[in-house]
Each structure stands twice: as C-alpha cells, then as structure tokens.
Amino acid sequence: xxxxxxxxxxxxxxxxxxxxxxxxxxxxxxxxxxxxxxxxxxxxxxxxxxxxxxxxxxxxxxxxxxxxxxxxxxxxxxxxxxxxxxxxxxxxxxxxxxxxxxxxxxxxxxxxxxxxxxxxxxxxxxxxxxxxxxxxxxxxxxxxxxxxxxxxxxxxxxxxxxxxxxxxxxxxxxxxxxxxxxxxxxxxxxxxxxxxxxxxxxxxxxxxxxxxxxxxxxxxxxxxxxxxxxxxxxxxxxxxxxxxxxxxxxxx
Numbered sequence: 259x260x261x262x263x264x265x266x267x268x269x270x271x272x273x274x275x276x277x278x279x280x281x282x283x284x285x286x287x288x289x290x291x292x293x294x295x296x297x298x299x300x301x302x303x304x305x306x307x308x309x310x311x312x313x314x315x316x317x318x319x320x321x322x323x324x325x326x327x328x329x330x331x332x333x334x335x336x337x338x339x340x341x342x343x344x345x346x347x348x349x350x351x352x353x354x355x356x357x358x359x360x361x362x363x364x365x366x367x368x369x370x371x372x373x374x375x376x377x378x379x380x381x382x383x384x385x386x387x388x389x390x391x392x393x394x395x396x397x398x399x400x401x402x403x404x405x406x407x408x409x410x411x412x413x414x415x416x417x418x419x420x421x422x423x424x425x426x427x428x429x430x431x432x433x434x435x436x437x438x439x440x441x442x443x444x445x446x447x448x449x450x451x452x453x454x455x456x457x458x459x460x461x462x463x464x465x466x467x468x469x470x471x472x473x474x475x476x477x478x479x480x481x482x483x484x485x486x487x488x489x490x491x492x493x494x495x496x497x498x499x500x501x502x503x504x505x506x507x508x509x510x
Contacts, residue, residue: 264355264358265355265357265358265361266361268355268358268361268362269357269358269361269362269364269365270362270365271362272358272359272361272362273361273362273363273365273366273369276362276363276366277366277369291370291373291374292373292374292377294329295322295325295326295329295374295377296377298325299318299321299322299325299381302321302325302440302441303317303318303321306321306441306442310441310442310443311441311443313443314443315471315472316385316387316471316472318381318385319378319381319382319385319387319470319471320443320467320471321440321441322378322381323378323463323466323467323470323471324438324439324440324441324463324467325440326371326374326375326377326378327402327459327462327463327466328434328435328438328440328459328463329371329374330367330368330370330371330374330402330406331402331406331409331459332431332434332435333367333370334363334364334366334367334406334407334410335406335409335410335413335427335431336427336428336431337363337366337367337410338360338363338409338410338411338413338414338417339413339414339417339423339424339427340417340424341359341360341363341414342356342359342414342417342418343417343418345359356499356503357411357496357499357503359414360407360410360411360414360499361407363410364403364406364407364410367406368399368403371399375392375395378392378470379392382470387471388473389470391469391470391471391473392470394469394470395466395469395470398462398465398466398469398484401462401484401485401488402462402484402488404488404491404492405458405462405484405487405488405491405492406491407491407492407495408488408490408491408492408493408494408495408496409491409495410495411495411496411498411499412491412494412495412498412499413427414499415495415498415499415501415502415503416498416502418502418505419502434457434459437453437457438454438457438459438460438463439454439460439463440463444460444464455483458483458484458487458491461480461483461484461487462484464476464477464480465480465481465484468480
C-alpha cells in the first residue's frame with residue numbers, strides 16, 4: 259500500500275511539472291490542446307458526414323468522441339517511447355520509482371483529455387444533445403487509463419533496448435488510427451466488426467459512445483473485452499517493466 263501511495267505521489271508531482279513545462283512560454287496555453295482535435299473534427303466531418311457517417315445517428319458527436327479518445331491513447335503511448343532516454347540523467351543519479359515516470363505521462367494525457375471533454379460537452383449542446391452522459395464516461399476513462407498505462411510500460415521498457423521503436427510506433431500509430439472506427443462504423447455482423455474485435459480501442463470507444471451519445475447500457479461482451487484487455491495490458495506491462503528497469507541506467 260505504501261508503494262502504491264508513493265507511486266501516485268511521484269506520478270502526480272512529475273505530471274504537474276510536465277504539464278506546466280509544456281505550457282511554459284505559450285501564449286495560447288491549453289487552447290493548443292483543443293486545436294488539434296477540433297480541426298481534425300471539422301475536416302473529417304466535412305469529408306465523411308455525407309458518406310461514411312450517413313447511417314450513424316448523431317455522427318458529429320460519434321466522430322468527436324472517437325477523435326479525443328484515440329488522441330488520448332496515442333499521446334501517452336507516443337511519449338512513452340522516449341521518456342526513459344529523456345530522463346537518463348535522473349535515472350542514473352536518483353533512486354526513485356521508475357514506474358512513476360510512465361504514470362506521469364498518462365496523467366498529463368488525462369489533464370489534456372479533460373479539456374477535450376469540456377469541448378465535447380459544448381459541441382453536444384450545440385447539436386442539441388444532453389452532455390450528462392459524459393459523467394458516466396469517467397468510469398470508462400479509468401479502465402481506459404489502466405489499459406493505456408500498461409501499453410506505455412511495455413513500450414517504454416522495449417524502447418530502451420530498441421532505439422528505433424519511436425519511429426516504428428509513430429508509423430504504427432497512423433495505421434492504428436485508420437484501423438480504429440473513429441470516422442467509420444464497424445457495423446454489425448460484417449467483416450469490419452469481426453476485424454474490430456481484435457482492436458482493443460474498439461471496445462473502449464463502443465462503450466463510451468453508448469454512454470455519452472445514446473445513453474444506453476453497453477453490451478456485456480464489450481465490457482468484458484475492455485476489462486480483459488486492460489488486465490492483460492497492466493499485467494504484461496508491470497512484469498516486463500520490472501524485469502527491464504534494473505538495466506535502464508546502463509542502457510540510456
């Protein structure tokens with residue numbers, strides 16, 4: 259219990275410092291966090307609303323939920339591939355919980371994600387929808403955060419030994435972005451739905467959309483899938499990171 263509390267305290271301290279440094283000297287500050295998903299939303303809505311989104315109820319909100327959730331995941335995981343080397347000095351000289359570095363990445367992504375959720379609420383009101391479902395989304399975000407944390411642990415551990423992982427993950431992220439039903443619908447019973455079941459992000463997006471947009475109870479299989487992927491991710495991440503972190507100081 260003491261180790262968990264120490265991990266949370268160190269993660270939060272590092273996250274607050276990182277968030278402040280990221281915005282230091284910026285005239286627009288947190289607005290930058292909203293520009294990327296907002297511009298992407300406007301562009302994709304213009305391109306696909308009359309095509310891929312024609313059969314999707316409340317497609318604009320469906321699209322925006324997908325964008326901000328996948329952005330959250332990709333922002334954290336992309337940062338994890340370089341976080342250990344970026345902190346090589348402190349890793350060599352200071353003895354502290356290395357997992358807290360990864361925890362801080364996820365927390366910084368959560369901070370940014372909260373501003374995106376505010377934007378989502380405003381867009382929902384603009385389209386005449388009630389944003390109260392966003393309050394239920396925080397349960398999904400908790401599980402999604404654990405899943406993301408596990409993936410970040412795996413990537414961070416491997417990246418120390420495989421320098422090119424940063425570039426490889428950047429490319430893989432682009433493929434994942436198009437392979438995830440962000441601006442298109444997986445449908446029911448077709449090949450797209452079958453393929454989507456192998457994509458962990460599909461489960462989290464589907465549950466979130468059910469709660470936020472349609473105010474419906476998610477399918478039990480979706481919940482089991484999300485919990486399953488989150489559990490596997492955390493277990494694999496902790497085991498792998500614990501095994502490799504002893505040599506971080508030698509490798510960076």
